[in-house]
Amino acid sequence: MLEILSYSFMQRAFLAGILVAIICPAIGVFLVLRRMSMIGDTLSHVALAGVAGGMLGGIYPIYSALGFSILAAVVIEKLRKQYEQYAELSIAIMLSAGIGLATIFISLGNSSSAIFSYLFGSIGLVSNHDIFIIFILSLLIIISIIFLYRSLFYMAFDEEAARLAGVKVKWINLYFIILVAMTIAVSMRIVGVLLVSSLMVIPVATSLQICKSFKQTFIYSIIFGVLSVLIGLIASFYGDLAPGGTIVVSSVVILFFVLILKGIKRKIKS
Amino acid sequence: MEKVLEAKNIYFGYDKNYILEDANLDIYKGDFLGIVGPNGSAKSTLIKIMLGILKPQKGSIKMLDSPIEKFNNWGKLGYISQKVRDFNSSFPATVEEVVGANLYNNMGFFKFLKKEHKSRIKEVLDIVNMSQYQNHLVGNLSGGQQQRVFIARTLISNPEVIFMDEPLVGVDVNSQEQFYGLMEKLNKELGITLVMVSHDIGVITNRANRVACVGNKKIFVHSSKDFNEQEYIKEVYGENSSLLHHRH
Numbered sequence A: 001m002l003e004i005l006s007y008s009f010m011q012r013a014f015l016a017g018i019l020v021a022i023i024c025p026a027i028g029v030f031l032v033l034r035r036m037s038m039i040g041d042t043l044s045h046v047a048l049a050g051v052a053g054g055m056l057g058g059i060y061p062i063y064s065a066l067g068f069s070i071l072a073a074v075v076i077e078k079l080r081k082q083y084e085q086y087a088e089l090s091i092a093i094m095l096s097a098g099i100g101l102a103t104i105f106i107s108l109g110n111s112s113s114a115i116f117s118y119l120f121g122s123i124g125l126v127s128n129h130d131i132f133i134i135f136i137l138s139l140l141i142i143i144s145i146i147f148l149y150r151s152l153f154y155m156a157f158d159e160e161a162a163r164l165a166g167v168k169v170k171w172i173n174l175y176f177i178i179l180v181a182m183t184i185a186v187s188m189r190i191v192g193v194l195l196v197s198s199l200m201v202i203p204v205a206t207s208l209q210i211c212k213s214f215k216q217t218f219i220y221s222i223i224f225g226v227l228s229v230l231i232g233l234i235a236s237f238y239g240d241l242a243p244g245g246t247i248v249v250s251s252v253v254i255l256f257f258v259l260i261l262k263g264i265k266r267k268i269k270s
Numbered sequence B: 001m002e003k004v005l006e007a008k009n010i011y012f013g014y015d016k017n018y019i020l021e022d023a024n025l026d027i028y029k030g031d032f033l034g035i036v037g038p039n040g041s042a043k044s045t046l047i048k049i050m051l052g053i054l055k056p057q058k059g060s061i062k063m064l065d066s067p068i069e070k071f072n073n074w075g076k077l078g079y080i081s082q083k084v085r086d087f088n089s090s091f092p093a094t095v096e097e098v099v100g101a102n103l104y105n106n107m108g109f110f111k112f113l114k115k116e117h118k119s120r121i122k123e124v125l126d127i128v129n130m131s132q133y134q135n136h137l138v139g140n141l142s143g144g145q146q147q148r149v150f151i152a153r154t155l156i157s158n159p160e161v162i163f164m165d166e167p168l169v170g171v172d173v174n175s176q177e178q179f180y181g182l183m184e185k186l187n188k189e190l191g192i193t194l195v196m197v198s199h200d201i202g203v204i205t206n207r208a209n210r211v212a213c214v215g216n217k218k219i220f221v222h223s224s225k226d227f228n229e230q231e232y233i234k235e236v237y238g239e240n241s242s243l244l245h246h247r248h
């Protein structure tokens, strides 16, 4: 079992994987509870356009993805405020624009195998450079969430009351969506752009099945996230499968497992 | 008497049509002010204007001696909006977490709940008789219980004025009685000024000391002793309103 850790690429994959497993659900809790999970999906497609664009322009893909998705995040936040009733529409437009651009950039370039690794994640290709970026950004994201935990909770529950209680709702909304963009750029190396948003949502959905408070929801989401990533990475290593797939499938299996356990428990009670 | 709020010559409209025109209202310390008026007469809008959530096109609001634009002592104000109970009922938050959220400004840099915060939460839950529900999920409580949780949430920052927008919708008669008992305690014992929108004119004129009628884009204030329902109908619906008025 431990031989898996003797490969330095696996050590890197585990380190990056665990960081990603913490930040994705931690951000995801607030996305789900604010019914904004579509934003994760949208920004990840924009990030894909960033990756493909970066490869074309000779920019390191994580940086270009970061740039693209942060820009898109800011635009979405602006549109969301201006067309409050049509918030979903502005997100859908951004999603289409992201996919469209990505498609054009990919067909312009000739590196479809490299793109593949960003689409579905990879364990063998995580470089020291990647680890460095992932580590710094994850740290920033984790500290930000600890700092904003209370405000984000209040805003998710009741944004108007939060504003009256002195929470700087406008700025935190903007900063939060930038955090979402950063989380996606950080996570895509391991999970892949197509599956990042699943890792943001599924552990949270699992946690919501059993939690008895917000704090528990938050903590269990992260535990389920880490569990999915660990199982997924091991399966990816032994089965020579893209880690994005194995991680997300593990998280779904965990969800079903929890649902079944919950059903059994209810039966026993009644 | 000391004024807690002074609204002067307020003009407001969501578009170019004003729904409040040259409206005036004073609220005094210790008041229990009822706000009544037909649906769509701008009662909720008026409350939001008083709280600075909406900005009037013309006119001025003075809240606790400072213009509302400059006001920043939000802990002194409580607000229970008409939509407060519209939250997603599967939201995983306990009573303690929801009530504690309003301690936001008293928490340190990292905003964690400390021991003293927890005992304060217990205190306000005691006031509203909900302390045994501290660790229950808010979504699982009954409407009336949720209402009390939200009152506790506003009480936690020691407010001087509490604004409530139709807090009694969907609350049964028994709980209404308890609610008014609680209001009396807040008003008389804790000296909190209360402002409350209600459609139950009969009850609110009994409980409040003053009543503000919103209608015809204006506000008319009466002492609740000489509130006259006939006159009220005339004020808020206009002179030829006999058709609109029906007794049950």
Ligand SMILES: Nc1ncnc2c1ncn2[C@@H]1O[C@H](COP(=O)(O)OP(=O)(O)OP(=O)(O)O)[C@@H](O)[C@H]1O
Residues within 6 Å of the ligand: B014, B019, B037, B038, B039, B040, B041, B042, B043, B044, B045, B046, B082
């Ligand atoms: N956000 C908004 N944008 C545009 N118009 C609005 C908005 N909110 C309210 N209105 C309109 O302003 C008018 C006053 O609404 P308001 O909610 O203040 O009435 P109200 O007196 O509280 O009514 P109710 O008794 O039904 O609660 C209504 O005609 C309403 O349609």
Ligand SMILES: [Mg+2]
Residues within 6 Å of the ligand: B043, B044, B045, B082, B165
């Ligand atoms: Mg209203």
